[in-house]
Amino acid sequence: MAEPPPGSASSIKSRIAALNLEEVHAPAPGSRPTYSYEQAASKKARPPPPPSQRPHAQQRQQSVNNPPIHSNAPTSTRQPSNQPIAAKPEAPKSQPALPPRPPSRTNTQQAPALPPRKTSEQSVRRRDSTESVSTVASGRSTLSANSAKTSVSGTSGGGQLYQVRAPAYDPSKLPPLPPKKAPEEPKQARATLKATKTSPSIVAPRALPPQLPTRPALPARQDPKEQENVQPEKTQVIPPPRRSALSFGLNKSTETPPPVLSTRPGLTPTESAGTPPPIPLASRPNLDAIMASKPKPGALGSCLKCRDFSGPDNHAARYPRQNLPSSDVAWLATQLTSPFPSFTDKARALFTWLHHNVEYDIHSFFGGTISPSTPERTITTGLAVCEGYAGLFTALAVKAGLESVVISGRGKGYGHTPLKPGDPILPFKTDHAWNAVRIDNGEWKLVDCCWGAGNVQGPHTPYEKNFKPYWFTMDNNEFGCSHFPSDNSHFYRTDGRASISWEEYMLDDVGERLTVYGAATPDHGIGARTFLPAMKHIKVNDPQNGPVIRFQFTSVCPHWENERHGKGKPYVMVLHVGGRDGRKTDWLPFQTDGKIWWMDVNRVDLGAPGQKVSVFAVTTISGEDGRGVTVSEYKSKKGRAAMGFGGVAMWELV
């Protein structure tokens, strides 16, 4: 992705959007129009069904009363450094002045002349100017019984159109209800909901209207405000790093970058403009029903590694930073997370958004000019070092109603050199920042948005965006092999140990672990910590450990099926060896049951000291994709057909 345009561009854009809004509605800029269904109900009876001869425009007015669910007001609260913004006091609830109503219809059966085509123009303009604003904010109209066909005004959303009121009517004079097809839609939506793990509202937002007649789902509407005010402020404040930039932990550049997600959804405004209908932010389906369909704590389906995150991932891609109306953290948090009832999905949407929209600030990092960041500044510039990523993640998470903390500590990332046997253990020093966030089932999950976003490759090489979701899904114990928190309460281990010692952490990779290339997990679904032998150096002559050595690795989780959860059918995996004394190179296929790959080899056949032994995936055979090829097919073609290989892991012979 190209460098984002300077911040000024987005502010001009947002101002234009604001001007457009002012043309459309009267309320003072910044004032937060308040509205609730309760208020609405007290002012007028529930809208009766439209008479059969009534033009559709009448229905459209029904939906323009949708309340706004967000404010574009600038954030007044600014805090230093990296902290999330504290909860804002609630904006005064001033009901904006209403425009004159159309003449009453009590004296006539005729509908009044339609003012209203105007509304559709308005809505089109809003879409043009602040497309991303309107998308999620809308959809509330799908709650309305009559709005099924008024999606245009619905998508304009923003709630700013409420000044056009439906004319008064007298229910007793209206003809009986025409038959509706609405009742069938909720059933479909239900079925869809139960079939997927993440919120299906992304996939089929229009299929979600919940029980229309009674409008039961309304409480959801208050969420954003409540979340702002009831926020548990558990955020830990860490001082901005002041140390040498070079010691900041970064993802190891030795990892071969895995390919960018092939399914990454469109990022450009044009693409998102043409895509799916707006997310029905407020028209949430019955939460109880959704939660009932979710895996219970500890259930098989609660495994993050094989969970389908396409919903939050696709949604996060719809909010390119350059198109945001402002750097308002609360607004962005609401947009990104509201469609998802699951805390895990909310957190994932934030994690993914950071990948798409924040680049590592290699300039400041290598230039030693890192300055403390604020969440707003990170949103505006799209640049951050680890503490900027972590600070923005927690700021967004807290605004979204999640509990989250920024954790500072020591990472084994860019610049980390494993100890050699006998090396002294240096004292603990902070050089990295990451997060913990409370996901479903009350579980505290460690995540590293910075390492999950891309690769720092060096001072003179451009930053490489590269989505690495395993920094979201990795279990906390494995995470703890590369992240040591400065606060003892931030280990969040799941193996029953409250913490590990600094010595244990540093000694974990003494002598260096084998090299596992970046493609292992995303491309092949193999767990990086499952490889045997675990350490990098293998002795060709090792009388103590016998003449035969076992090579083995395992899928990333017990439920993993690469065809279903990964990128397709598995490749044949082979071990590249040098042969006795390194004189007979060979490619030996692993045995596998689909979950575990294993092979026993005589040490002397591995090669000569100084050579390498590697695991490769056989990616092509005779130019054809190698996915799904069996071991016996591989054997029959070995030596007869050209083959392509992809690196998975590597050891060195000594």
Ligand SMILES: [Zn+2]
């Ligand atoms: Zn799993």
